[in-house]
Amino acid sequence: MQHRIGTSVVQIDPVSCTVIPTSNITFKTTSTEGPSESTKLATYIKDAPAGTVIAAFTSSSGESLENAADTLMSDLGVDISIFMQSTSGTASFGYNGSYAFIAQKGYVDKAVLVKSPNIDVSHKRPAYLTAALFTGIYSIQTYSCSI
Numbered sequence: 001m002q003h004r005i006g007t008s009v010v011q012i013d014p015v016s017c018t019v020i021p022t023s024n025i026t027f028k029t030t031s032t033e034g035p036s037e038s039t040k041l042a043t044y045i046k047d048a049p050a051g052t053v054i055a056a057f058t059s060s061s062g063e064s065l066e067n068a069a070d071t072l073m074s075d076l077g078v079d080i081s082i083f084m085q086s087t088s089g090t091a092s093f094g095y096n097g098s099y100a101f102i103a104q105k106g107y108v109d110k111a112v113l114v115k116s117p118n119i120d121v122s123h124k125r126p127a128y129l130t131a132a133l134f135t136g137i138y139s140i141q142t143y144s145c146s147i
Contacts, residue, residue, distance in 0.1 A: 006030055007041060007065070012053040014104065020052075029064050038067035045071050050106045055131070057100040076101070077108025080115075100129045 011023035025044065027037040045068070048054060054076060065072075065080055072078040078101045103111035114129050 006033075006037065007056055007058050009041070009044065009054060009056040011048055012055065014051055014053050023048075029058070029068075033064075035064060035067055038065045038069075041065070042068040042071040045075050045105070048105050052105050053102065054105060055100075055102040058098045074108075075105055076103035077111035078103055078113050080113075102129060102131050 006026050006028040008026040011020040013020055027041040029037050069080055072080055099115045101113040
């Protein structure tokens with residue numbers, strides 16, 4: 001089993017409701033590699049075909065997303081700005097927090113984002129969601145903790 005640190009994403013074909021095999025990628029959006037990896041994440045989203053469903057989650061760390069933040073918001077409707085508020089200390093917003101989202105490129109009003117904003121909250125109950133995809137529509141149940 002591969003240990004993924006950062007932001008893992010996958011693309012789903014909305015017509016067949018299947019994962020696009022070459023789309024399963026993890027971007028190491030940690031503080032040390034984050035700027036270059038978040039640029040790659042932005043490019044990944046920009047290069048995805050319009051209408052593609054994109055699902056993502058963080059594992060361990062996703063606080064260095066500044067280069068992808070505008071693309072996530074404009075193309076997918078995903079607002080990860082809370083992760084940009086990180087300051088020093090383990091209880092800071094963004095530091096080792098987690099998020100999970102599912103969105104359809106070009107349909108920003110369909111985006112669902114679940115956030116556990118810091119290490120204290122995320123380690124007890126990481127952000128996650130469950131989605132049921134059907135041709136043409138999808139239904140999502142979200143689970144997260146309050147902040």
